[in-house]
Amino acid sequence: MKQQQSGLNFYEKLFVREHKPRSILITGASSGIGKSSSLLFAALGDQVTATARRLDRLNDLKAEVERENLPGALLPVEADVTDPDAMRRAVALALAEYNRLDVLVANAGIGHRGALVEADWADLETVLRTNIDGVIHSVRAAVPAMRASGGGYIVLISSILGPVPGPYAAVYSASKAAVDALGRSLRGELRADRIGVSVVHVGQTRTEFAEKRLGYPGQVATRWPTLQPGEVALAIAHALERQPRTLSARTIDSLFIWAGRRFPAIMDRLLTRVYR
Numbered sequence: 717m718k719q720q721q722s723g724l725n726f727y728e729k730l731f732v733r734e735h736k737p738r739s740i741l742i743t744g745a746s747s748g749i750g751k752s753s754s755l756l757f758a759a760l761g762d763q764v765t766a767t768a769r770r771l772d773r774l775n776d777l778k779a780e781v782e783r784e785n786l787p788g789a790l791l792p793v794e795a796d797v798t799d800p801d802a803m804r805r806a807v808a809l810a811l812a813e814y815n816r817l818d819v820l821v822a823n824a825g826i827g828h829r830g831a832l833v834e835a836d837w838a839d840l841e842t843v844l845r846t847n848i849d850g851v852i853h854s855v856r857a858a859v860p861a862m863r864a865s866g867g868g869y870i871v872l873i874s875s876i877l878g879p880v881p882g883p884y885a886a887v888y889s890a891s892k893a894a895v896d897a898l899g900r901s902l903r904g905e906l907r908a909d910r911i912g913v914s915v916v917h918v919g920q921t922r923t924e925f926a927e928k929r930l931g932y933p934g935q936v937a938t939r940w941p942t943l944q945p946g947e948v949a950l951a952i953a954h955a956l957e958r959q960p961r962t963l964s965a966r967t968i969d970s971l972f973i974w975a976g977r978r979f980p981a982i983m984d985r986l987l988t989r990v991y992r
């Protein structure tokens with residue numbers, strides 16, 4: 717038995733270890749990584765406030781939590797991350813339901829593919845407003861509630877294109893580089909409030925992201941290794957446990973970031989060929 721227990725990997729331990737239920741607000745919970753994270757935390761017994769614009773999807777998610785008899789709870793809240801009032805309302809509803817807020821997972825985001833100069837400004841603006849302003853509004857709404865709860869934790873969902881920008885994805889990459897910068901600044905800024913911050917660098921994941929991206933929508937590139945959203949959800953749970961400054965869900969994503977920093981000229985040429 718002892719051997720079996722010590723043989724458990726981190727993720728298996730996560731499921732066998734008991735913890736106090738946490739009140740967790742997740743943005744972009746209507747699909748992909750946010751949806752998988754909501755289900756994972758409800759399965760771990762946490763109290764989830766699931767936010768997005770598509771309330772019907774969030775109501776289906778609540779029904780799934782109940783149907784599966786998961787030990788946690790899920791509160792669906794319609795909220796657009798680009799609207800600061802909506803994010804403040806979402807936090808107020810989380811507090812009314814669960815009396816505290818322990819964790820924010822700022823996950824909502826949208827992609828863009830295409831040459832910067834030819835792209836529609838409206839599309840680029842949507843990416844900037846959603847991926848940068850959306851994270852800022854979410855953090856600004858959540859932090860006062862976390863302070864009142866005696867501390868908390870923030871996980872910001874970035875991309876491997878944050879540290880290693882991709883050609884023909886300039887504004888999306890820039891938006892995720894901004895998320896990286898926000899995470900690093902906030903980690904220092906919120907330490908005194910006992911609020912920790914991690915940034916997750918996500919690699920290609922099988923969600924609605926590729927087909928919904930603005931500019932040139934596409935599909936998940938099957939020739940590249942692809943994550944399942946549940947694997948990213950586990951990385952987010954890992955971030956809450958280990959509280960690293962940054963993390964990736966897979967070694968290959970960490971290698972990509974390392975190579976992009978160490979060999980920028982080679983990686984830029986490679987990425988230009990791939991992204992064109």
Ligand SMILES: NC(=O)c1ccc[n+]([C@@H]2O[C@H](COP(=O)([O-])OP(=O)(O)OC[C@H]3O[C@@H](n4cnc5c(N)ncnc54)[C@H](OP(=O)(O)O)[C@@H]3O)[C@@H](O)[C@H]2O)c1
Pocket residue numbers: 743744745746747748749750767768769770771773795796797798823824825826827846850873874875876918919920921922923924925926928945
């Ligand atoms: N999939 C990938 O390959 C990949 C790679 C790197 C990083 N990421 C990052 O991972 C995060 C999650 O993406 P995903 O792959 O799970 O994509 P997804 O399946 O398309 O989910 C995106 C989520 O964001 C929400 N959202 C978009 N705009 C919003 C807005 N204005 N207000 C509130 N919610 C909004 C969507 O909900 P509603 O439309 O219902 O509002 C949806 O729930 C994003 O930040 C993305 O940049 C993804």
